[in-house]
Amino acid sequence: MSTTTNREYIGETCVICELAKDKGIHLYTSFICTDCETEMVHTQTNHPNYKFYLKQMRKVTQPTIFS
Numbered sequence: 001m002s003t004t005t006n007r008e009y010i011g012e013t014c015v016i017c018e019l020a021k022d023k024g025i026h027l028y029t030s031f032i033c034t035d036c037e038t039e040m041v042h043t044q045t046n047h048p049n050y051k052f053y054l055k056q057m058r059k060v061t062q063p064t065i066f067s
């Protein structure tokens with residue numbers, strides 16, 4: 001949907017979908033796009049996708065939080 005203007009700014013890479021998006025939130029040092037954030041919010045914990053999100057989220061919390 002986005003227009004292909006020759007801009008340098010392509011946003012940041014989302015840790016969940018691993019696509020460059022320009023809208024999203026920062027979590028620790030990572031970036032989660034609005035699409036994934038919305039998806040995660042609406043995903044039931046027993047839904048298969050939820051495990052995928054958890055797996056991807058693990059990257060976000062990778063810094064030594066657990067010792």
Ligand SMILES: [Zn+2]
Pocket residue numbers: 014015016017018019021032033034035036037
């Ligand atoms: Zn995403």
